[in-house]
Amino acid sequence: MTPLTFRHATSADIPAIVALVTSAYRGESSRRGWTTEADLLDGQRIDPEVLAEDLARPCSVVLLAERDGELLACAHVAEEDGAGYFGMFAVRPDLQGGGVGKAVIAEAERIAAADWGLPAMRMTVIDVRDTLIAYYQRRGYVRTGILKPFPYGDERFGIPLRDDLRFEVLEKPLRQEAVA
Incomplete structure (x- = not known):
């Protein structure tokens, strides 16, 4: 198999x-994978204008994972408040559980630590997503107990199907590469 490229x-x-x-x-397409939010949210997951802003700002990249030129996964990596921020993580539903996501997370962490010298990576996850939070915990992320409100009323982030959604911040310390 051809290797994954970033x-x-x-x-x-x-x-x-x-x-x-x-x-x-x-x-429905999201139900083929395990990361679906279809029972929690409807509408769009990412706004093209917000994505364009993420691409334009400093210390912010949208990382693409490809194989033979085909897009398989992506993630937004940025510097926020002195740490890396990991978001907009998506793996094609038919490839979830096959290791592509682990490779994307590792590359995002490498960018934050080695390229930008940041000490930690943070992310926000809807706190009722127990399976997803467990996935990140297996990769070294810890629940901080810091909660942030869900942006109810801002359809750029989806249309909530429940009234109890909020985000929790997860964090992982990053190993700094030795400087020669």
């Missing part, structure tokens, strides 16, 4: 990224 997204990739993220989290 590259940073450009504005030309926005339609493909929106399609990938939507397929992993929303609607």
